[in-house]
Amino acid sequence: YLELSGPGIKAMEWQEFQDMIVKIVSDYLDTSANTSTSVFAGRVVMVGFDDGQLVRVK
Numbered sequence: 001y002l003e004l005s006g007p008g009i010k011a012m013e014w015q016e017f018q019d020m021i022v023k024i025v026s027d028y029l030d031t032s033a034n035t036s037t038s039v040f041a042g043r044v045v046m047v048g049f050d051d052g053q054l055v056r057v058k
Contacts, residue, residue: 018055022047025057 009017025047029040040058048054 014049014052018048022055022057029058 012020025045029045043058044056045058046054046056
């Protein structure tokens with residue numbers, strides 16, 4: 001779990017926040033984490049809230 005807080009984040013709708021996090025994680029996975037030595041190699045990566053739908057990023 002990753003808890004984020006701040007005035008900009010607290011003002012967002014949950015869908016907007018989730019979309020922002022999906023983009024950040026996706027961009028990260030497309031760059032430095034896309035190697036065979038990465039902890040994410042061969043893994044499924046999901047983003048979402050524990051009480052809602054998850055979005056598969058990888």
